[in-house]
Amino acid sequence: MTVIRLARFGRKKKPFYRVVVTDSRKRRDSGWIEVLGYYNPLTDPITVKVDEDRLNYWLSCGAKMSERVKKITGK
Numbered sequence: 001m002t003v004i005r006l007a008r009f010g011r012k013k014k015p016f017y018r019v020v021v022t023d024s025r026k027r028r029d030s031g032w033i034e035v036l037g038y039y040n041p042l043t044d045p046i047t048v049k050v051d052e053d054r055l056n057y058w059l060s061c062g063a064k065m066s067e068r069v070k071k072i073t074g075k
Contacts, residue, residue, distance in 0.1 A: 004058060005066040006039060007032060016040040019050050019069060021058050034058075039072055048072050 003024040006017040017039045020032035036058070037050035050073055059065070065075065 002033065002058065002061070002063040003066060004036065004055070004063050004069050006068055014042065016042070019055075019073075021063060024064075 001024045002021055004019065004021050005028070007020045007022075007029050008015050008017055009029075010016045018032075018035050019037040019039060021034045021036060022032040026032075034054065036054050037048070039049075040047040055073065055075075059075075065073070
C-alpha cells in the first residue's frame, strides 16, 4: 500500500521534512516514489509547500495520508 508521509532531512536538532509518497513497508527516509513538497517547522511562520494536484492524484489512486500530513495540509 502507498502512503503519503514525512521524510526527515537536515542535521541534528535542525530538521526539515519532505512530503513524500512511498510504500508503507519502507523505512521513514528511504526509497520514496515521488516528492510532493516540504515542511519546515523551524521557520517563523512555519513553511508548508505541497503540490495539491499531485496530492489529489495520489489520494485518488488509493494512497493513505499519515496523521501528521493530514494535520499540516488541512485535509
